[in-house]
Amino acid sequence: MHATGTEAVGVSASASEAVDRAAAGDAGGAILPAIRWSLVRDLRIALRSRAELGVQLLFYVIVVTLFPLATTPERNLLLTMGPGVLWVAALLASLLSLPRLFAGDYADGTLEQIALSPHPLPALVAGKILAHWLTTGLPVVVLAPLLGLQYGMPGDALLVLTVALLLGTPILSLLGAIGAALTLGLRAGGSLLALLVLPLYIPVLIFGAGSVDMWRAGLAVAGNFSLLGAGLLLAIVGAPFAAASAVRIAMD
Amino acid sequence: MAINWYKYSSPAAFYPLAGRLIPWFGWSAALLTAIGLVVGLGIAPTDFQQGEAYRIIFIHVPAAWMSMFLYLVMAFWGAMALGFNTRLSAMMAQSIAPTGALMTFIALWTGSLWGRPTWGTYWAWDARMTSELILLFLYLGVIALRNAIDDPRRADRACAVLSLVGAINVPIIYYSVKWWNTLHQGSSVSLTAAPKMAAIMLTGMLIMSVAAWFYSIAVSLYRVRAIIVERERDAAWVNALPEVRAT
Numbered sequence: 001m002h003a004t005g006t007e008a009v010g011v012s013a014s015a016s017e018a019v020d021r022a023a024a025g026d027a028g029g030a031i032l033p034a035i036r037w038s039l040v041r042d043l044r045i046a047l048r049s050r051a052e053l054g055v056q057l058l059f060y061v062i063v064v065t066l067f068p069l070a071t072t073p074e075r076n077l078l079l080t081m082g083p084g085v086l087w088v089a090a091l092l093a094s095l096l097s098l099p100r101l102f103a104g105d106y107a108d109g110t111l112e113q114i115a116l117s118p119h120p121l122p123a124l125v126a127g128k129i130l131a132h133w134l135t136t137g138l139p140v141v142v143l144a145p146l147l148g149l150q151y152g153m154p155g156d157a158l159l160v161l162t163v164a165l166l167l168g169t170p171i172l173s174l175l176g177a178i179g180a181a182l183t184l185g186l187r188a189g190g191s192l193l194a195l196l197v198l199p200l201y202i203p204v205l206i207f208g209a210g211s212v213d214m215w216r217a218g219l220a221v222a223g224n225f226s227l228l229g230a231g232l233l234l235a236i237v238g239a240p241f242a243a244a245s246a247v248r249i250a251m252d
Numbered sequence: 253m254a255i256n257w258y259k260y261s262s263p264a265a266f267y268p269l270a271g272r273l274i275p276w277f278g279w280s281a282a283l284l285t286a287i288g289l290v291v292g293l294g295i296a297p298t299d300f301q302q303g304e305a306y307r308i309i310f311i312h313v314p315a316a317w318m319s320m321f322l323y324l325v326m327a328f329w330g331a332m333a334l335g336f337n338t339r340l341s342a343m344m345a346q347s348i349a350p351t352g353a354l355m356t357f358i359a360l361w362t363g364s365l366w367g368r369p370t371w372g373t374y375w376a377w378d379a380r381m382t383s384e385l386i387l388l389f390l391y392l393g394v395i396a397l398r399n400a401i402d403d404p405r406r407a408d409r410a411c412a413v414l415s416l417v418g419a420i421n422v423p424i425i426y427y428s429v430k431w432w433n434t435l436h437q438g439s440s441v442s443l444t445a446a447p448k449m450a451a452i453m454l455t456g457m458l459i460m461s462v463a464a465w466f467y468s469i470a471v472s473l474y475r476v477r478a479i480i481v482e483r484e485r486d487a488a489w490v491n492a493l494p495e496v497r498a499t
């Protein structure tokens with residue numbers, strides 16, 4: 001946490017630099033640089049607190065490990081439950097990591113500077129969301145096949161699971177960003193965030209976990225992937241704007 | 253004669269109008285409920301398949317319709333509040349949320365009471381029941397977010413964003429749950445192939461639906477009046493009200 005504290009000063013300086021550069025350049029072409037700037041910045045901050053990222057990943061692994069202990073190591077049952085357990089754990093891991101998205105910047109005032117910059121706020125927020133997914137969603141996707149093996153899932157099922165997670169976890173970060181921005185600075189932040197965000201995650205859970213079930217039933221999984229992809233596109237188009245307006249609401 | 257609708261976007265102008273409308277909607281709701289219950293419980297014949305248990309639809313179906321309709325109305329007022337930055341729209345959205353949650357809860361409760369004699373279980377993971385439960389979570393999320401934010405203006409706009417995101421998600425949730433349900437359960441429990449309903453049953457149900465609608469309007473208006481007085485308590489016109497001065 002103290003690492004981000006010292007970081008904030010440097011960040012504010014570089015934020016104002018970016019503002020100056022944007023004022024000099026044309027405003028229309030500022031979207032991609034804005035995304036890149038906040039992406040690079042958030043990635044740098046995340047990589048400086050690698051231990052925190054590791055702990056979140058461990059949470060995911062532990063939750064997945066708990067289910068066989070709570071039920072039975074019986075192979076067929078694990079095979080049935082496996083995709084669902086991995087998906088629920090991915091949802092919880094995403095939920096747990098959501099406060100990182102804005103809370104630190106909100107606490108030290110960086111978010112206010114970001115909101116004041118002439119760059120489009122949705123683009124800056126989109127960069128933050130992308131960085132959040134790269135540091136919390138992508139590791140979950142990479143780890144999923146390994147944990148799937150614990151549940152005795154065969155190779156093709158692991159592939160289906162991984163592709164579904166690859167399409168689905170960005171949606172979790174995008175939708176979650178809206179909830180994270182809405183609950184900025186509130187007392188009951190964490191549990192309230194769960195109440196706001198988890199119901200919105202349900203379609204992703206159903207189509208994501210459902211794709212492995214479809215595969216097991218011998219049906220085509222392309223439909224599920226298409227739906228997840230459509231959801232991803234919809235979320236990419238809509239969520240940064242909703243999250244940006246939520247950030248502005250929190251700043252008032 | 254053109255009516256200036258914008259006049260009533262001011263809480264000071266809307267407060268007395270709401271006060272005049274409440275008795276009309278309230279008494280109409282009471283009268284229609286009485287008629288609807290007589291039709292539903294007395295006149296409508298016993299269903300040959302479900303026996304007397306089916307009569308719960310006279311409460312259940314209106315509550316379920318209202319639960320979905322009120323969410324859209326709430327999201328609509330939220331959009332108005334965001335778009336025009338009007339206080340009254342946000343107050344309307346705030347006043348509708350508890351009634352919507354209540355209707356959702358009644359729909360779930362009566363649904364499970366109906367399910368026990370008909371399906372033999374209080375709860376089935378039927379698509380409609382599951383999405384109704386998720387709708388209840390969405391309502392509770394909006395209410396909880398409202399309660400967590402101290403600044404009412406921030407709460408207005410945050411709840412508006414949340415209810416709009418929720419409104420976009422409601423159909424997606426419904427179809428995803430429906431699809432999940434067909435994949436996992438087959439057609440062991442089928443509600444969609446509803447038997448043809450006798451005209452008198454339909455009449456009773458429609459009367460009860462209008463009654464539920466009028467009740468929701470009356471209660472929302474009553475609640476919005478309380479919200480107006482609470483939030484405009486520093487305004488001179490509120491302090492000049494006889495009901496405020498009496499206390």
